[in-house]
Every structure is written in structure tokens, then in C-alpha cells.
Amino acid sequence: MARAGYGSVLLGCALLLGVHPGAASAQDGNAFHNRIGPNLPSPTLSAPAMSDPSVPPLPSAASAALALSAVFAGGDKPLRSGLAWRIYExxxxxxxxxxxxxSEAAEPSFTLxxxxxxxxxxxxxASASRRVVMAGQPASEQLKVSAGALKLSGAIGDVKLSPDQLAFSVFVPIGTNSEGRLVRSGxxxxxxxxxxxxxxxxxxTYGGSNAIQRADLKVENGKxxxxTLNHRAATLTLKLxxxxxxEAFAGTAFSVLTPGGDTIREAIxxxxxxxxxxxDYVLIARHDGQVYTREFKVESxxxxxxxxxAKAG
Incomplete structure (x- = not known):
């Protein structure tokens, strides 16, 4: 990409040699007169022209304002929040x-x-970009963003779950892998x-254990x-x-296993x-060197x- 503002400067040979074209002496003028003949007027040699301080210099190309706005693609609905603008070379x-x-304004203006x-x-x-050429005149551009949004929640039956008990991860499917690329966790x-x-x-994920639900959701432009993902789970209080x-024994170490022996959760x-x-699960409780077990069932x-x-033997 070509960098803005490049220019070129041409230098005369006389300047490169350190000689000003108006610096010729009167002797040089007489020699020139003798060469071209006495009947022709001698060239007039004068001192270098000085700039008139009363005349302002020609202005260089001025900076100008670039006004930007964003809308959802496929329509003219403006985006009013959640925007981050950047201007690059x-x-x-x-x-x-x-x-x-x-800028993070909805409709920023930049002086460039x-x-x-x-x-x-x-x-x-989501993002959008556009190349802009500034030529000293105000300009405006409208960028179109193909985007929507997700708003997620969880429930058990008709009961909404507290937000602090839930965490969501969002993936982009790749081929047959539904979790091909992680967009964001937490x-x-x-x-x-x-x-x-x-x-x-x-x-x-509800409760940080194995209470997990999955769904494929479509995000539509401008919507x-x-x-709400519905979980089938319950919260249990473990006691020895x-x-x-x-009264429950303090300092007990619990392990929750599947019937096949896979550990699901541990707690103390x-x-x-x-x-x-x-x-169905198996609960193991360890206390004072003794191990106790029980099978139990979780209903949503x-x-x-x-x-x-804690039975002896």
C-alpha cells in the first residue's frame, strides 16, 4: 500500500553545485558581450529575487474532515453502540x-x-473496512457490517437459572466438527x-460439572x-x-463417579x-482413614x- 503524502523535490544543477544562477560577476557579463558582438545588448544580471513578506505563500494541501457511520448490511439500520473505529495508513x-x-463514537469525524x-x-x-483517499476536501463514508448478536440464558423446566451458575462457550463449526473453532468462552x-x-x-455449562447442554443457533443480520438452553440437572448437598x-462430619473428602468408575466431581x-x-452415580466419602460408598440417582x-x-465394617 502506497504511503500517503509522498512527494518529489526537483533540485536545479546550479543549486546542487552550490552556485546561484544570479551570482555571475560583471566581468563574466563583459566576456559574454564580447563573444556575441558589440551591437547586441548585454544580458542584464541582477541579484536573486527576494520573497515579498507582504505576499502570503501558497497554501499547502489542507487537512480535511472524514465523517464515518456504520449500518447493518442489506439495509439502512444504523449501528449506534458497540463500535470501535480505527484509521490506518x-x-x-x-x-x-x-x-x-x-474512536468509539457512533458517527466519528477524523481530521486527516x-x-x-x-x-x-x-x-x-464482526468488522468492515474501506479504503479512503483524502484530497483536502471533506468526505463521508458509510460502512456496511454483516452482523447480529446472541443473548443466552439457561433454565430447568420453566425455572430460569441464575446467571452466576451458567457459563457459555461459542464455536464456529468446521466441516463435521461442531466445535471446530472457539469464538469465545466464559x-x-x-x-x-x-x-x-x-x-x-x-x-x-451449569454448575461447573457435567450438566451441559448444546445447541446450534443462527445469527441473522441486524437481529x-x-x-434459552434447557438443562436436565439438579444441585445436591453431600453429607457423611x-x-x-x-450432623455431618467436617473435613470429609467426596468423590462422585459414574457407574463405570469415571470421576465426575470431587469436593471436601x-x-x-x-x-x-x-x-445414576456412585458417591465415595473418605474420613479419618475410612471409606464409605453409596449409589444415588439425580432427577432433573x-x-x-x-x-x-458411616457404618463400621
Whole structure:
């Protein structure tokens, strides 16, 4: 990309040699007169012309304003928030272009010297750019952004889950791999995630364990896709007790396993809480060198205590 503002300066040979064309002596003039003949007038030699301070110099090309705005592609609906504007040098020499100016205003105006630039706008993970040539006159450009947004939440049945219990990851499918490329992890419930239009794979994790739901969601240009992922899970309180309903032993180490022996969750305490997907599990409790076990079942939406009885032998 050619850098804006390049110019060329031509230097006369006399200046390069350090001789001013008006610096010839009177002797040089007489010699010239003798060569061209006495009947011809001698050339007039004068001192170098001096600039008149009363006459202002010709102005150089002036800076001018570039006004920018953004709309959703396929229409004229303006984007009013969530924008980040950058103005770069337009370079073709392979070097990294420098940022000339930036703004987060909805419709920014930049004062730019004559030259070529690249104006870019980002809207979340979506963006658009355009090459702009400034020639000393005000200009305006409108960039079109192909983007929409996702707004995610979770529920169990008809009960909405608290946002602090949920975390979402958003992927772009690649081929047959639904989780081909991670766009962003740790998305919060209710957060507006701005994305280029297209189809995305969303993974919702409830409670930080194995309560996971997945969905393929489409983001449409200029629209917000509001989606609720429904979990089938419950939150359980684990206890090691001497008898049913008795006080729980402190400092107990719990392990939650699948019937096949895979560890799902580990926790330590008198009554730690775990959130698990519905299904069958094995609970192991370790306390004072003793190991106790119990099988239990998780039913979606049924939050309850799971007690392990510390029986001798």
C-alpha cells in the first residue's frame, strides 16, 4: 500500500553545485558581450529575487474532515453502540500500517491530511473496512457490517437459572466438527455477544460439572437471537453422617463417579454442593482413614441432600 503524502523535490544543477544562477560577476557579463558582438545588448544580471513578506505563500494541501457511520448490511439500520473505529495508513510496502486515529463514537469525524487511508469498524467479532483517499476536501463514508448478536440464558423446566451458575462457550463449526473453532468462552448469561451472521454451536455449562447442554443457533443480520438452553440437572448437598439426619462430619473428602468408575466431581467439606446432570452415580466419602460408598440417582430439578451413612465394617 502506497504511503500517503509522498512527494518529489526537483533540485536545479546550479543549486546542487552550490552556485546561484544570479551570482555571475560583471566581468563574466563583459566576456559574454564580447563573444556575441558589440551591437547586441548585454544580458542584464541582477541579484536573486527576494520573497515579498507582504505576499502570503501558497497554501499547502489542507487537512480535511472524514465523517464515518456504520449500518447493518442489506439495509439502512444504523449501528449506534458497540463500535470501535480505527484509521490506518494505506501501505503497500509490506510494513505494518500505523494507526492514525481511533474512536468509539457512533458517527466519528477524523481530521486527516491528504493521502490514502483504510477505515475499519469492528462490532464485537464482526468488522468492515474501506479504503479512503483524502484530497483536502471533506468526505463521508458509510460502512456496511454483516452482523447480529446472541443473548443466552439457561433454565430447568420453566425455572430460569441464575446467571452466576451458567457459563457459555461459542464455536464456529468446521466441516463435521461442531466445535471446530472457539469464538469465545466464559460468555455470561444475558450478555450481548456481537457476531458476524452465520450458524454457531453453543455449549452451556451449569454448575461447573457435567450438566451441559448444546445447541446450534443462527445469527441473522441486524437481529438479536435470544436463546434459552434447557438443562436436565439438579444441585445436591453431600453429607457423611453417623445416622440419617444426623450432623455431618467436617473435613470429609467426596468423590462422585459414574457407574463405570469415571470421576465426575470431587469436593471436601462437611456438606459441599455439586450440580450434576440427571442419571445414576456412585458417591465415595473418605474420613479419618475410612471409606464409605453409596449409589444415588439425580432427577432433573430435584435439589436435595445425599447422605452417606458411616457404618463400621
Amino acid at each position: 494505506d501501505r503497500t510496502d509490506g510494513t505494518k500500517p500505523a494507526i492514525v486515529a481511533r 491530511a491528504p493521502g490514502s487511508y483504510v477505515a475499519t469498524v469492528t462490532y464485537g467479532f 460468555v455470561k448469561a444475558g450478555e450481548l455477544l456481537r457476531l458476524p451472521e452465520g450458524t454457531y454451536h453453543v455449549v452451556s 438479536v437471537t435470544d436463546a 453422617v453417623a445416622a440419617e439426619g444426623a 467439606g462437611a456438606f459441599p454442593q455439586v450440580t450434576l446432570a440427571e442419571g 430439578g430435584l435439589n436435595r441432600d445425599v447422605e452417606v451413612i
